[in-house]
Amino acid sequence: MELAEFNALDAAESARVVGVWAAIPEWVQSVVDGRPYRTVDELVAVAEGLARDWTRADLDAALSHHPRIGERPAGTGAEAAASRTEQAGMTDADDDVTALIAAGNRVYEERFGRVFLIRAAGRTPQEMLAELKRRLSNDPDAEVGEALAQLAEIALLRARGDVIETASTSTPTETGVPS
Template identity: 60%
Template structure:
């Protein structure tokens, strides 16, 4: 979608677009309310600034829509499709990595009470597993900050995958 099209969408369809980036309603509303942006850079800069207020409650709400790493996202919506694309490298994971990822996901959920979140795009299965195992040693505050950062990275990648300044 061209930035000019995004800037002129009615609010409801604009919210649908932004919700795919991160299902954080106050953030979605603020990004939509900030239009028009005129450029992808201005949009991304504003979206980034707005992610800095994310906290544990924000993270927990957003993660209700995220699949576990190594599990296929259910549904046929844009968010599920984005998750499947981002986690595509998990199809190449060996049995050992899959087993360790599943065990790590369970341990993470027991420890932190939420699904493990990592920016999967551009990472190999082993890199994601290494991150999971490393982050299991985090304290609650450190892990919340890291997970919020990962959610912000995912949101910005999805923004850049969706909005362009190129005419199609």
């Protein structure tokens, strides 16, 4: 949707949109309350700044909505659709890589008590597996930090994917024609 449309949504609908980016109620409300945004970059900068305050409790709340890496997201809603798009690279994964990720997911959940979260968009299954193995050696506090950083990356990518510049908010070029 265009930025002007996002800015004009009623509070409940805009919260539904932002909640798909990261299901952290206080963050969602703050992003919604920050409207109107002049540019998508401003929207993303505010969302990113607010994400720096996320806590372990926020992470746990948000992860209740995230599927495991390598598992097909269930449902028909916007969040499931976003997850399916982000994890599209897993459809081409070799069976052995898929099995190793599934086994790693179980170990991760036993160790940290939550699903393994990684920005899947732009990563190969082998890269995700390597990160899973590496992060299994983290101590719990370091892993919370890494998982929160991944959640923020996912949220900001989703925001940029959902909201585009409005023609009237595009930055003029040197010729005065919007880019």
